[in-house]
Amino acid sequence: MKALVATKFGDTDVLKLEEVEKPQLGADDLLIEVHATAMNPVDTKARKHGLGGLRVPPFVLGFDVSGVVRESGSNAAAHFKVGDEVFGLVSLFRNGANAEFVAADYRTMAKKPASVSHIQAAALPIALLTAWDGIYDRLQVKSGETVLIHAGGGGVGHIAIQLAKLKGAKVITTASSNASIELVKSLGADIVINHKQEDFAKKVLELTNNNGVEAIFDCVGGPVFAKSLDCIAPGGRIATIVEGSDANPSEKLFFKNASLHYVFIGAPLMYNLHPELQGKVLSEAAKLAEQGKLKAHVSQVLTLEQLAEAHKLQESGTVTGKIGIKVLNN
Amino acid sequence: MKALVATKFGDTDVLKLEEVEKPQLGADDLLIEVHATAMNPVDTKARKHGLGGLRVPPFVLGFDVSGVVRESGSNAAAHFKVGDEVFGLVSLFRNGANAEFVAADYRTMAKKPASVSHIQAAALPIALLTAWDGIYDRLQVKSGETVLIHAGGGGVGHIAIQLAKLKGAKVITTASSNASIELVKSLGADIVINHKQEDFAKKVLELTNNNGVEAIFDCVGGPVFAKSLDCIAPGGRIATIVEGSDANPSEKLFFKNASLHYVFIGAPLMYNLHPELQGKVLSEAAKLAEQGKLKAHVSQVLTLEQLAEAHKLQESGTVTGKIGIKVLNN
Numbered sequence: 001m002k003a004l005v006a007t008k009f010g011d012t013d014v015l016k017l018e019e020v021e022k023p024q025l026g027a028d029d030l031l032i033e034v035h036a037t038a039m040n041p042v043d044t045k046a047r048k049h050g051l052g053g054l055r056v057p058p059f060v061l062g063f064d065v066s067g068v069v070r071e072s073g074s075n076a077a078a079h080f081k082v083g084d085e086v087f088g089l090v091s092l093f094r095n096g097a098n099a100e101f102v103a104a105d106y107r108t109m110a111k112k113p114a115s116v117s118h119i120q121a122a123a124l125p126i127a128l129l130t131a132w133d134g135i136y137d138r139l140q141v142k143s144g145e146t147v148l149i150h151a152g153g154g155g156v157g158h159i160a161i162q163l164a165k166l167k168g169a170k171v172i173t174t175a176s177s178n179a180s181i182e183l184v185k186s187l188g189a190d191i192v193i194n195h196k197q198e199d200f201a202k203k204v205l206e207l208t209n210n211n212g213v214e215a216i217f218d219c220v221g222g223p224v225f226a227k228s229l230d231c232i233a234p235g236g237r238i239a240t241i242v243e244g245s246d247a248n249p250s251e252k253l254f255f256k257n258a259s260l261h262y263v264f265i266g267a268p269l270m271y272n273l274h275p276e277l278q279g280k281v282l283s284e285a286a287k288l289a290e291q292g293k294l295k296a297h298v299s300q301v302l303t304l305e306q307l308a309e310a311h312k313l314q315e316s317g318t319v320t321g322k323i324g325i326k327v328l329n330n
Numbered sequence: 331m332k333a334l335v336a337t338k339f340g341d342t343d344v345l346k347l348e349e350v351e352k353p354q355l356g357a358d359d360l361l362i363e364v365h366a367t368a369m370n371p372v373d374t375k376a377r378k379h380g381l382g383g384l385r386v387p388p389f390v391l392g393f394d395v396s397g398v399v400r401e402s403g404s405n406a407a408a409h410f411k412v413g414d415e416v417f418g419l420v421s422l423f424r425n426g427a428n429a430e431f432v433a434a435d436y437r438t439m440a441k442k443p444a445s446v447s448h449i450q451a452a453a454l455p456i457a458l459l460t461a462w463d464g465i466y467d468r469l470q471v472k473s474g475e476t477v478l479i480h481a482g483g484g485g486v487g488h489i490a491i492q493l494a495k496l497k498g499a500k501v502i503t504t505a506s507s508n509a510s511i512e513l514v515k516s517l518g519a520d521i522v523i524n525h526k527q528e529d530f531a532k533k534v535l536e537l538t539n540n541n542g543v544e545a546i547f548d549c550v551g552g553p554v555f556a557k558s559l560d561c562i563a564p565g566g567r568i569a570t571i572v573e574g575s576d577a578n579p580s581e582k583l584f585f586k587n588a589s590l591h592y593v594f595i596g597a598p599l600m601y602n603l604h605p606e607l608q609g610k611v612l613s614e615a616a617k618l619a620e621q622g623k624l625k626a627h628v629s630q631v632l633t634l635e636q637l638a639e640a641h642k643l644q645e646s647g648t649v650t651g652k653i654g655i656k657v658l659n660n
Contacts, residue, residue: 052585138589234601243584250592254573255382257597259468260590262580267587271564 003099004307006047008057012308014047020060023095023103030080030106031071035118037062037097038298039314039323040126040155042266047311051092051266052243062098062325063090066112066121076106085112087121088282089129092266097122098307100327107275108268110282113290120289123296123322124159128285129278130265131160131217134239135167138261139215143168147215148204148231152189153180155322156219156241161187162294164217172213174200179320183297200224204231212236221245232258239263297321303329333429334637336377338387342638344377350390353425353433360410360436361401365448367392367427368628369644369653370456370485372596377641381422381596382573392428392655393420396442396451406436415442417451418612419459422596427452428637430657437605438598440612443620450619453626453652454489458615459608460595461490461547464569465497468591469545473498477545478534478561482519483510485652486549486571491517492624494547502543504530509650513627530554534561542566551575562588569593627651633659 005018025031042051043061050056066087069080080086088109090096095103112121134156141147147164151157152173164171165188174195175181181192191207193200204213212233218225221242229252232238238253239261249260268275288294301324302310310323335348355361372381373391380386396417399410410416418439420426425433442451464486471477477494481487482503494501495518504525505511511522521537523530534543542563548555551572559582562568568583569591579590598605618624631654632640640653 133587234597235603240584243580245580246578248576248578249590250573250575254570254592255594255597255600256592257463257594257603258592260579260592262584262586262588262590264585264587267564267585270585273565273587 001100002304003060003095004062004304005058006061009047009049012047012311014057015308015311017305020099022101025071025073025103027073027075028105028107029073029103030069030076030086030109032065032067032086032097032102032104033070034065034097034100034102034327035067036065036122036327037325038064038123038126039310039319039325040064041314042092042126044311044315046092054093060095060099062096063092064122064125065090065097065102065104066118067097067102067328070101072106079106080109085114085118086110087112087125087286089125089265089278091269093270097327098304098325105269105275106279108278110279110286113286116286116289119298119301119324119326120296123298123324124285124289125282126265127155127159127296127322129281130156130241130263131163132281132285133265134217134241134261134263135160135163138239138263139217139237141167141169141215144170145214146170146172146208147217148213148228149173149217149219150224150228151175151219152184152192153177153320154219155319158183158187158297158321159294160217160219161189166288166293172204172207177318177320179299183320201227201231208233218242229253232256234258237261298324300324301326303327331430332634333390333425334392334634335388336391339377339379342377342641344387345638345641347635350429352431355401355403355433357403357405358435358437359403359433360399360406360416360439362395362397362416362427362432362434363400364395364427364430364432364657365397366395366452366657367655368394368453368456369640369649369655370394371644372422372456374641374645376422384423384600390425390429392426392432393422394452394455395420395427395432395434396448397427397432397658400431402436409436410439415444416440417442417455419455419595419608421599423600427657428634428655435599435605436609438608440609440616443616446616446619449628449631449654449656450626453628453654454615454619455612456595457485457489457626457652459611460486460571460593461493462611462615463595464547464571464591464593465490465493468569468593469547469567471497471499471545474500475544476500476502476538477547478543478558479503479547479549480554480558481505481549482514482522483507483650484549485649488513488517488627488651489624490547490549491519496618496623502534502537507648507650509629513650531557531561538563548572559583562586564588567591628654630654631656633657
């Protein structure tokens with residue numbers, strides 16, 4: 001089969017279209033004919049330096065998938081049949097969906113609603129699972145609470161806004177480009193802070209009578225994580241989806257009696273921690289998508305052959321919503 | 331009234347027995363005749379350097395109290411009557427119970443069971459509220475889970491063991507003195523690691539098939555907090571009751587998809603964050619104490635006049651359970 005292989009660590013020129021073996025199936029696996037995948041920051045990080053040493057080239061990236069079941073392992077067959085349209089998150093630790101076929105654990109997949117396109121469905125899994133874990137399972141955002149979502153126009157952020165609004169929370173979000181500001185407003189964000197024009201922490205304190213917000217969902221990390229420590233309310237909760245920050249949270253968070261959640265969506269498959277919950281969450285998301293209550297904003301669609309360009313776009317940090325990757329031309 | 335006043339920051343010689351004004355009552359306050367108080371690490375920290383600059387001498391320490399209501403503010407009168415025996419946590423930001431009388435917000439107090447002595451009741455509030463927040467509200471320890479409790483023979487630790495066992499969890503705890511080891515075993519700890527004889531993180535990994543424990547309750551901080559990051563399971567939760575550690579948790583916790591809770595029991599009164607919950611938790615604890623399911627281990631009882639000695643003992647780090655302080659000689 002054809003696959004876009006990351007042949008070694010490096011710039012986008014390490015990505016080569018090659019002929020490779022179809023994936024081997026385990027008992028829990030589905031062989032999925034890939035119709036679409038999507039770009040995520042994890043693709044460019046893995047291409048540049050593996051994932052904390054956990055991946056070594058050559059490997060195939062593309063962890064979101066939407067496609068059609070073509071074969072199934074012995075355990076998987078009772079749950080999905082050949083011909084089913086499915087979408088989901090492929091393990092970060094196996095070859096991905098930048099290829100004609102991908103193998104994925106059936107427990108992490110869900111049926112794609114007929115009314116949702118493959119491009120739309122493939123744009124959901126990583127962003128949705130990350131936002132769901134952050135906003136629902138970890139921060140447990142409640143109706144009436146205020147949550148600050150960083151980079152609300154980004155891949156994870158724009159899904160997080162929708163989940164927080166579905167729960168009845170008030171959403172403050174940061175955005176700077178016109179396209180992102182327009183997107184977050186269309187998704188119901190209550191207050192948009194243009195972080196290039198003003199200091200978000202000062203603005204949040206001003207908006208909250210110096211108290212800070214009950215919950216912060218950080219999709220940026222680094223200095224944005226560090227500054228977030230200054231505008232969390234006493235008793236508040238922060239979730240970050242970005243590894244690494246020089247800021248030691250102890251000094252700022254201890255006397256606030258606050259909580260800090262690290263959200264790494266690769267963990268359930270890495271450690272075999274209830275991978276079936278991924279499939280369940282995606283099934284719930286599929287229902288919301290079918291009802292028109294949840295939608296990935298795919299701002300541009302490229303083909304597998306244009307993957308290097310897609311990586312460059314993703315790394316530019318200017319993408320609104322998601323970049324979809326069309327694989328099967330049908 | 332008589333009070334032991336911390337006249338300035340310093341060693342125990344700054345503690346002086348003085349004649350001071352009785353506390354002024356606000357509408358939510360009870361005036362409590364102090365029968366007993368107890369030592370906590372927060373007393374010695376406040377004596378040495380305030381609490382992160384939040385307290386300036388002269389002040390009266392002693393934040394746990396058990397005693398008898400002698401007057402009540404206008405809002406408090408509907409809830410407690412003169413003559414009621416009460417116990418609770420006095421605000422860390424007001425004068426404490428190292429005195430004949432103390433004022434306390436009625437919402438943070440509970441009725442003392444008749445079968446529990448003042449010394450016993452005064453040994454509970456800070457330790458119980460801290461352990462309850464850590465084990466129940468933040469870590470949400472469940473039946474069948476394994477929790478590692480550091481310093482299980484200490485003031486907070488020995489209450490945490492009891493709460494975790496009441497929930498049906500498996501308890502691994504660290505202790506080193508004979509008295510502490512005996513105490514934690516009597517409270518039902520399943521496994522005791524003598525941290526002076528072996529590396530607790532290695533031992534925990536060995537005991538858990540290299541997986542680590544689902545929950546850690548850290549009552550020690552510093553290097554113990556840092557090393558705890560090495561033996562938490564993927565998806566695990568850590569709660570620490572000690573401010574400040576040089577260890578930045580991000581690197582160890584991010585890829586484990588873990589959560590970190592800072593537990594500072596002064597926060598509800600400092601920020602007026604549901605102080606009524608303190609009274610409710612203490613009322614529940616009072617029921618457990620009355621039923622014989624929960625008991626503070628008071629290893630020694632000193633008098634108010636012996637407070638300097640009590641501070642020295644507390645600072646020695648060798649106390650098993652709690653030091654009770656008898657105030658009213660009746």
